[in-house]
Amino acid sequence: MPRYYTEEHEWIDVDGDVATVGITDFAQGQLGDIVFVEVPDTGAELSQGGDAAVVESVKAASDVYAPVDGTVTEGNGQLEEDPALVNADPEGEGWFFRLALSDKSQLDGLMDAKAYKAFCDAL
């Protein structure tokens, strides 16, 4: 299952026409203790680069953007009860939402793991 990354520190796992989106370990480390996550409603139409979710640490609220166009099929309900999952397992149990892809060609513009690591190292 290929995983892609954005310059805004989201990751996206693609499985056929459905993808899972979250924020990277680098991002959670920068944010610190996460106390609230607002995930999009099922059925929401997201467009690449547009607001998709909100993650709040003790000190700040940050927007999470949609890595690609798509329709939300599921938000991670666990984050409502346990937002700290994003700190504990950002690239696993701490996923934010799933979406049905509208345009798979948009994935070509994203980074792979190696390119993302190089991107973070340069920050």
Place this chain on the structure above:
Amino acid sequence: MTETEQLDDDVAIEAATEVLPLDAWHRAKGGRMVEFAGYWMPIQYEGIMAEHLWVRENAGLFDVSHMGQLALSGDKVAEALETLVPGDISALKPGRMRYSLLLDEDGGILDDLMITNEGDQYGIVVNGAVKWEDIGHLRENLPDDITLNHNEDYGLLALQGPKAVTALARLMPEAAGLVFMQAMRATWNGHAIGISRSGYTGEDGFEISLPNAALTDFADALCAMDEVKPIGLGARDSLRLEAGLPLYGHDLDPAIDPVEGDLAFAISKRRREEGGFPGAARILGHLADGSPRKRVGLLVDGKMPVREGAKLFDGNTEIGVVTSGGFAPSVGAPIAMGYVPRDHAEPGTAIAAEVRGKRVACTVTAMPFVPHNYVRKAGA
């Protein structure tokens, strides 16, 4: 992902960001440095939540050397200061300190500050973000025969938390004899230092003024103790919010007078009777009749933080604004403070805040959110 709000987002940085004497020490301790009040300062070391909870249980060391440490000397300093602040400075005995407010001619708050009678002079500690404006205001408005000294050779550390007294007493046993809002001079390793039992967390603790050259050794001596960890600005903000203490530039500004800011306690009884401070007509009127609006605490329903700038509503009517807010680690829920009309200021009043277009139910509540643990009696 981008941060839409952060602690220092509305602090204008006009000049190059300056470096504090403990800069290298903070970085060596793993401090994440951010620009605040014109200085590079540590926002956190291990994490805001852990640091916050550590201070409530143990002791935390804060570097607040960005604050302005001023001293006034000369004849009739107390009387002169009383023309600029509403506190009874004349009644302040040597070794005592008082919270007060620098007021403009309309009674608006230019800064909040601590004034200490040091015997031979009055020490004043002002906020870092407005210290240059404060110095200008004092120089312009105090008589020429009063000397204002801005002590840039000294840093300021705060040691806060229930174990602060245990830790500090190992370095200087005499500090344990102070009670809340008392101050003294002492020496440490040959350095002349000032100690007060005061702080900005709601916990017992001390603020220690010492020469820049002594800061690193002193910070190391404290942090070598099991009770003490370095604490960043992030936890300083969440601790003071839980303690109900306003942050200048956010909860207080020149449009707000002391009564509106819920700081009427800083207007001493004699001053209420005599007046003679800036904006006395407005302020005494607000004391007598109530101010049109007031700073209040807000308990927030649910888990979504309500932050600075969120509008407050009663039904569809916009009634006020949040000036500070966030997740409160010791409360385990979001809390906020903000301004509401007088008729909505009673604890228990149900209102709503607007966050990203959604309404969040809030209840006006008395502050502090977490009880203060000040030591008011010697030996207590």
